[in-house]
Amino acid sequence: DSIDQSELSSGINAEYGHISDWYSTLVEITGGWGAYEAKTGKQPPNYQLDSIDQSELLITGARQTCQRTEIMVHVDPVRRIASYIKGDFKVLFGDQAIGADCEEDIYYPFDETCVEWEIVQLFNITADVSENNNIADDYPDEVQQLKQALVMYLLEQAPMQCQLSSVTNSFPNTAVPYCLPFDFLDDVIPPWATYALLD
Numbered sequence: 001d002s003i004d005q006s007e008l009s010s011g012i013n014a015e016y017g018h019i020s021d022w023y024s025t026l027v028e029i030t031g032g033w034g035a036y037e038a039k040t041g042k043q044p045p046n047y048q049l050d051s052i053d054q055s056e057l058l059i060t061g062a063r064q065t066c067q068r069t070e071i072m073v074h075v076d077p078v079r080r081i082a083s084y085i086k087g088d089f090k091v092l093f094g095d096q097a098i099g100a101d102c103e104e105d106i107y108y109p110f111d112e113t114c115v116e117w118e119i120v121q122l123f124n125i126t127a128d129v130s131e132n133n134n135i136a137d138d139y140p141d142e143v144q145q146l147k148q149a150l151v152m153y154l155l156e157q158a159p160m161q162c163q164l165s166s167v168t169n170s171f172p173n174t175a176v177p178y179c180l181p182f183d184f185l186d187d188v189i190p191p192w193a194t195y196a197l198l199d
Contacts, residue, residue, distance in 0.1 A: 015057060021051050021052045021053070028055040029058075052068050070084070071084070075154065080094050080116040082094060083096075084150050094116035115150070121136055
């Protein structure tokens with residue numbers, strides 16, 4: 001079905017969105033997975049997505065339709081830093097200014113040890129958009145909750161391995177012959193990853 005132009009909203013919206021949300025949003029706007037299956041006769045892809053459908057928010061502008069309440073900004077096990085947004089708060093762990101390169105012979109785990117938790121900054125990004133006031137000492141419970149959310153996220157991740165032959169099981173290898181820092185279930189390469197196959 002085509003979108004009724006009279007229903008479209010315009011202007012600035014302060015709700016959370018992530019670039020990954022465009023995938024599910026565009027799928028929904030163009031008819032959804034049902035339309036895909038009807039047109040192609042194929043089943044929709046059977047993998048979990050980080051992408052969230054934001055079509056209703058985009059079309060109507062209604063704040064209550066926003067489905068995203070958190071954003072995993074980054075986790076870098078080489079620099080041992082992480083950043084996470086939930087609600088009004090943004091937390092940063094580790095020295096964000098430090099630089100580091102991936103070493104040839106190091107295996108970088110995605111687990112509780114990959115972040116420097118002792119260095120912490122917390123900002124209320126609703127009241128302090130420029131992130132000038134570190135309020136971590138004033139909200140230790142909030143810091144702990146955000147840290148726990150990050151830890152739970154890390155427990156679901158595969159380890160990052162430098163793409164060098166000197167690291168055991170590093171990519172590329174026989175099962176995973178492409179340069180991507182994550183693994184797939186049962187070593188099955190999904191069609192969308194074939195662009196990274198090595199020559």
